[in-house]
Amino acid sequence: NNLTTMIENSEDLETWEISLIQTVGLFGLYFTFFSGLAMDRFGPLKVVIVGAILVIVGYIIMAISSYFSSGLMVTLLVIGYGIVGIGSGTGFMCAMGASLTILPSHPGLAVSLPGMCMSLSMAFTIFVENRYTSFKDCPYDCWAGAVMSLVVVFGIIYTLGILFVFCSKFFLDKEKKKMAPETSLPVIQDLESEKDLQENAPIKQGTKPLSPKESILIFFNVFYWVLYFGFFCGIAYGLLIVTQTTRLWQYFTDPDNSASTISILFSFANATASLVVGPFSDLLVRKGFLSRSRFIAVYFIGCASVLLLLSTLLLTEPNG
Numbered sequence: 452n453n454l455t456t457m458i459e460n461s462e463d464l465e466t467w468e469i470s471l472i473q474t475v476g477l478f479g480l481y482f483t484f485f486s487g488l489a490m491d492r493f494g495p496l497k498v499v500i501v502g503a504i505l506v507i508v509g510y511i512i513m514a515i516s517s518y519f520s521s522g523l524m525v526t527l528l529v530i531g532y533g534i535v536g537i538g539s540g541t542g543f544m545c546a547m548g549a550s551l552t553i554l555p556s557h558p559g560l561a562v563s564l565p566g567m568c569m570s571l572s573m574a575f576t577i578f579v580e581n582r583y584t585s586f587k588d589c590p591y592d593c594w595a596g597a598v599m600s601l602v603v604v605f606g607i608i609y610t611l612g613i614l615f616v617f618c619s620k621f622f623l624d625k626e627k628k629k630m631a632p633e634t635s636l637p638v639i640q641d642l643e644s645e646k647d648l649q650e651n652a653p654i655k656q657g658t659k660p661l662s663p664k665e666s667i668l669i670f671f672n673v674f675y676w677v678l679y680f681g682f683f684c685g686i687a688y689g690l691l692i693v694t695q696t697t698r699l700w701q702y703f704t705d706p707d708n709s710a711s712t713i714s715i716l717f718s719f720a721n722a723t724a725s726l727v728v729g730p731f732s733d734l735l736v737r738k739g740f741l742s743r744s745r746f747i748a749v750y751f752i753g754c755a756s757v758l759l760l761l762s763t764l765l766l767t768e769p770n771g
Contacts, residue, residue: 453576453577453580453581453711453714454576454580454594454597454598455469455472455473457580457584457590457591457594457597458472458528458594460590460591461591461592461594462521462524464521464525468525471525471529472525472528472529472532473532475529475532475533475536476532476533476535476536477536478533478536479532479533479534479535479536479537479539479540480536480537480539480540480543481536481540482537482540483540483541483543483544484666486498486502486537486540486541486544486545487544487548487666488666489501489541490544490545490548495545495546495548495549496545496613496616496617496620498541498544498545499541499542499545499546499613500613501538501541502537502538502539502540502541502542502545503538503542503605503609503613504538505534505535505537505538505541506534506535506538506539506542506605506609507538507602507605507606507609508534508538509530509531509532509533509534509535509536509537509538510531510535510598510599510601510602510605511531511599511602512527512530512531512534513527513528513531513532513535513595513598514595514596514598514599514602515527516528516531516595517594517595539569543565543569546565546568547561547562547565547566550562550564550565557730557733558733559728559729559730559731559732559733559736560729560730560733561729562729563725563726563727563728563729563730564726564729566722566725566729567722567723567725567726568722570718570719570721570722570725571718571719571722572718573714573715573717573718574714574715574718574719576601577711577714577715577718578715579597579600579601579604580597580600580601581711582600583596583597583600584597674744677748677751680751680755728750
């Protein structure tokens with residue numbers, strides 16, 4: 452929201468162009484179906500590297516778009532935002548998968564931790580952009596430079612993070628080899644019986660990833676679309692609050708920085724909610740007060756109700 456506001460004020464783009472750019476970016480961020488398939492097949496570490504590269508490439512395309520005319524610039528911005536969204540969504544999916552693997556008995560907490568980090572990333576991104584524009588003393592026109600500052604900062608963070616994971620994995624594997632019991636007796640195996648045992652051994656539930664054909668069947672599940680619609684409602688009413696209360700925020704804050712203020716506060720509020728709701732859902736399920744599916748249903752009903760209320764208010768009082 453902060454970056455698109457800078458672009459809108461600098462390039463004098465139409466409202467529909469800004470909406471298109473943001474919509475494509477959000478679609479890429481939340482449509483992680485193929486990223487999930489790739490993570491099941493190749494593992495989270497390899498896929499998150501691809502996601503990081505996509506984010507960097509997308510930001511570079513966005514920055515390059517500033518050198519072209521309006522029509523081509525919007526096209527490149529749409530492409531860049533889409534690629535950044537796909538890369539960010541891929542990274543988030545891998546982080547969530549790893550978190551669920553580490554905390555299998557606390558799925559609410561496991562999901563809330565990556566969600567909290569994702570929410571705070573918006574505030575961090577705005578902080579980097581604003582530091583650059585303050586240093587250059589140009590709030591809007593140097594948005595391409597602000598994007599390149601994100602390329603540098605995120606490139607450093609991604610590189611350090613991936614190196615840390617690789618080093619940690621190397622030392623953990625080394626320690627496991629040291630702790631492995633040694634035996635001086637040779638291991639005698641019957642190759643035929645060993646192969647037969649492997650072929651006839653039952654597959655444990657959850658150990659074998661679904662095939663692409665099996666994964667596509669989820670689109671024929673009614674509950675999937677209920678969850679999808681509910682999630683859409685939650686995102687939609689959040690965006691309504693951010694976009695439709697601009698004048699209110701401008702009244703109470705600095706009009707030039709209202710977009711940054713809204714986005715940062717929304718980021719921290721979302722992160723706080725993620726941190727609270729996840730462990731709270733684990734507690735409710737553990738105590739037997741509420742099943743997780745019912746908890747999700749109640750939450751999404753609340754999101755849909757708030758969206759309906761806001762939509763009704765906007766229809767009855769579109770200007771006030």
